[in-house]
Amino acid sequence: MQRYVIPIILIALALVAPAVVYPVFLMKALCFALFALAFNLLIGYVGLLSFGHAAFFGGAAYITAHTVKVLGWSPELGILAGVLAATAMGVVIGALAIRRQGIYFAMITLALSQMVYFYALQAKFTHGEDGIQAVPRLPMFGFIHIHNDLTLYYVVLAIFLFGFWIVYRTIHSPFGQVLKAIRENEPRAISLGYNVERYKLLAFVLSTALAGLAGATKSIVFQLASLTDVQWQMSGEVVLMTLVGGLGTVFGPVVGAFVVVTMQTYLAEYGEWVQVIQGVIFVIVVLLFRRGIVGEILALWRRQRPAPAVAPAPAE
Amino acid sequence: MSTLFGVSTQALFGQLLLGLINGSFYAMLSLGLAVIFGMLNVINFTHGAQFMMGAFVAWMILNWFGLPYWAALVIAPIVIAAVGIVLERLFLRRLYHLDHLYGLLLTFGIAIIIEGLFRYQFGSSGQAYDNPIPGGQNLGFMFLPYYRGWVVAVSLAVCLGTWYVIERTKLGSYLRAATENPALVQAFGINVPRMIMLTYGFGVGLAALAGVLAAPMQNVSALMGTNLIVVVFAVVVIGGMGSIMGSIVTGFALGIVEGFTKVFYPEASNSVIFVIMAIVLLIKPAGLFGTAR
Amino acid sequence: MKLSTMLIGAAALALASGGAQAQVKLGVLNDMSSLYADIGGKGSVLAAQLAVEDFGGSVLGQPVTIVFGDHQNKPDVGSGIAKQWLDTDHVTAIVDVPTSSVALAIQEVMRDKKRIFLMSGPASSDISGKACSPYGFQLTYDTYALAHGTGGALVKQGGDTWFFLTSDYAFGHALERDTADAVTKAGGKVLGAVRHPLNTQDFSSFLLQAQASKAKVIGLANAGGDTINSIKQAAEFGIVSGGQRLAGLLVFISDVHALGLKTAQGLVITDAWYWDMNDESRAWAKRFMAKNDNKAPSFTQAGVYSEVLHYLQAVKAAGTVDADKVAAEFRKAPIDDFMGHNVRIREDGRAEREFLLVQVKKPDESKYAYDYYKILSKIPASEALRPLSESECPLVKKS
Secondary structure, three states: OHHHHHHHHHHHHHHHHHHOOOHHHHHHHHHHHHHHHHHHHHHHHOOOOOOOOHHHHHHHHHHHHHHHHOOOOOHHHHHHHHHHHHHHHHHHHHHHHOOOOHHHHHHHHHHHHHHHHHHHHHOHHHOHHHOEOOOOOOOEOOOEOOOOHHHHHHHHHHHHHHHHHHHHHHHOOHHHHHHHHHHHOHHHHHHOOOOHHHHHHHHHHHHHHHHHHHHHHHHHHHOOEOHHHHOHHHHHHHHHHHHHHOOOOOOHHHHHHHHHHHHHHHOHHHOHHHHHHHHHHHHHHHHOOOOHHHHHHHHHHHHHOOOOOOOOOOOO | OOEEOOEEHHHHHHHHHHHHHHHHHHHHHHHHHHHHHHHHOOOOOOHHHHHHHHHHHHHHHHHHHOOOHHHHHHHHHHHHHHHHHHHHHHOHHHHOOOOHHHHHHHHHHHHHHHHHHHHHHHOOOOEOOOOOOOOEEEOOOOEEEHHHHHHHHHHHHHHHHHHHHHHHOHHHHHHHHHHHOHHHHHHOOOOHHHHHHHHHHHHHHHHHHHHHHHOOOOOEOOOHHHHHHHHHHHHHHHHOOOOHHHHHHHHHHHHHHHHHHHHHOHHHOOOHHHHHHHHHHHHOOOOOOOOOO | OOHHHHHHHHHHHHHHHHHHHOOOEEEEEEOOOOOOOOOOHHHHHHHHHHHHHHHOOEEOOEEOEEEEEEOOOOHHHHHHHHHHHHHHOOOOEEEEOOOHHHHHHHHHHHHHHOOEEEEOOOOOHHHHOOOOOOOEEEOOOOHHHHHHHHHHHHHHOOOOEEEEEEEOOHHHHHHHHHHHHHHHHOOOEEEEEEEEOOOOOOOHHHHHHHHHHOOOEEEEEOOOHHHHHHHHHHHHOOOOOOOOEEEEOOOOHHHHHHHOHHHHOOOEEEEOOOOOOOHHHHHHHHHHHHHOOOOOOOHHHHHHHHHHHHHHHHHHHHOOOOHHHHHHHHHHOOEEEOOEEEEOEOOOOEEOOOEEEEEEOOHHHOOOOOOOEEEEEEEOHHHHOOOHHHOOOOOOOOO
8 A cells, every 4th residue: 555655745735736836837747757758668777768759649649639720630639639549650660670779879860860851851741831820629529628728738737647558557667677677688699599679669559659649749738739749859758757857767858848848838938049958968867876766765765774675765 | 855765854953962962961970970880889869969060069069269261170079079978988988888778778868968058059940050151153954052052062072082081091990990999909008988989979060061161051950950860860771871972972972862853752851761771671771781799 | 784894805816816817928039049040039038128218117007027038949848948938937928920820829829818819920921811819919020021022013013034043831831822923923933942951951852853843033032041141142042143033921030130231231121120229219229229239120029119109008098907808908099109100900910000011221221220111102001912702711701
């Protein structure tokens, strides 16, 4: 029972948060938190740094925006369409990228997502620089009126919790254990008989599907899908969020996302300084705090416990 | 108006020549990246920002000190190389013992800082830098500005010169040996960390030189490097990371391919390099000239 | 309950709920850091401050406050800032907003939340066309005016074949479309067009295509830094010396300043206002320049002054900040200031302003700083603007 205390407190906080905090800001943070969770699945648990995750986030956003605005689909179908699109892209890009590892993998994902960006720049349905605007907030499932920001917030929270649950279950499953084994020592995993390529691809596709879910939801919340969502700077941002929060921890990406979104919102007046500050944080975290906020907290906590605890720590 | 493959020869050769010019930049930048990657095993994400800084130094010394373009060609690479060396000593060196991804992330963070600072100071619409060799030659099939011809010449000279030094001289052989087995080379009494530092400086200097070359052609703006750098990464992947000749040849070749595409299928011109990269990865993952590392 | 108690209670309620919101808060939203920063940027904030000062600093008993934001030319950033301003900061009107794609996104937000949107920055004629809104006002120029001014003039001078270099977003497309219409109506022909992304550095391949088309006029359907770059690089490739003319369809005084008179001389431009056109404009411009680093105001910045002043007058006349009432007052009285006298506002939100056809002076013709333009002629609103009978705006009642 004890292990559920923290999650329950957090969920309770999340339920009442809109009373204190601007709901649109919360929704933005939740979408990015989901995006970061998806990204972290790959880097934290499989050891693959994808520098092109914006392709899935933004690609799904475009598909969802298009189906809802132009084809008139209701939001839940639009989101589903976005997720499927992201998954499809994930299969193709993943199949190509998995062939290499480490830095090469990162470069390939970056370059392939640039291709997606250029396609988005030119395709008719994305409207280039204008983006897909004024995506209507039609009632979800026919009766949930998400036109109201507050109602939409709870829907987004539900989507986020669903995504979080999937990530959590994946990590704490036999599949997740094999992924960790691959990250630790790939040749040994191969020698044990695991089809390592298949596992990596599966993890990649799962990650892209969740990134797509985040992007699709974002386009419904902001009623807009634009080039910003598929640019490589967006890929860089999700890396920043995950690093700051804590690579390879369950809550790290969520914390990181909230920190970065908060910073962007409150420093928005300062234009370029936001970018500089993000860069400085990036550098400091890479040099000194590689474990990220949550990672450092966990390390501190573990150091303070007298006996090696058997209690399941959320990170490992 | 004569036509070739259904397109006017003027348009075709014009775009090919432009492609060669673009290829010069791709070659010089990917050469710098390849040299750095070969020695340090670090993907220098800051390369684009260093390219941009090279152009800005040229602009600064013209507008603040009245020094012309020809001085900038020498001064800017040295200044930016020095900055790069400081970067290597203070920051990059601490990460060599870790996974190479951290080097990538560090240079990425530094690139963001540099771009943000320049954008703050100078805005992003850019500054004007005058063409030092205005005018051009009407070659019949197209009008070639003198300056652009100069760019191709310099680029070829620098690239081939670098290749020669690395592949055919004693200094180059030390470099290549240190890349393969730093401990052994250090045991022979060669100061390997210093070589690494200087190599990084050299690669960065190449980027800055490319920046000076670019300044009269484009607007000198804080955003100059960002979009270029991703294309250069693709070039390096296609050529084979760590292969010097590979990156030079691939740079020029891809510039020409891009030029071709602009004539026949302009919509795809931005993505053709990435498509080629995807194909190369499928057939020869180590790159056209690379060896699997 | 006694009538007096009810009245007092009602008044108290009105004061309590209306009091907090009766304050006028203006949000100046534009590009503060990128290619359109010189056209609007901090200068627009200054113009708004001057207007508030001249009005008296307060309206309806409350001081007027100004906030500003940088939309970075991105619709998502712009609409995010707008929504936050409206929801949490109680901004009553948003001002300026260059970059048509952002303006269109914000038009929707303002329509949804019922707040006043005063535009002096964006050019797309769709803003008072198919995307018109009862709360949105396009008060300076639009692509139709630019097209008919410059396009018409050049065709008359013999430039009857055109090739377009177009910025690939709402503004560029609208400008290309409107100019192509104007050119064909005047008897010319459009030979082709090429689209480029916003904020392009290298125009060489596009210019080469334009050169190959052999069109007499190359229409630059772009703005800001893109226009400057295209003109500079066109000079590099010998396009003008090769006999083709460049038509800068949207050129601001800051662009001419950046290009220098040597490169920009001879360019024919349609302008909504020029700082040196008459005494009262000069007087205002001198005030502005004193606080703006001696940089002359663009017509969008002057437009910000004009629209803020008119808005404050409308709020005073309406007695409230409620958007419907203020919009009605805004339309009722014509705009009357140094930019233009007796400028009526149409039901589609367009101000019926007169335009200037100007030509950039040669370097030896310029006698003082920013003395850049020679006024060729004045274009009355009836000629420059899309007639209401052709309007696609659903608010316009067609008889």
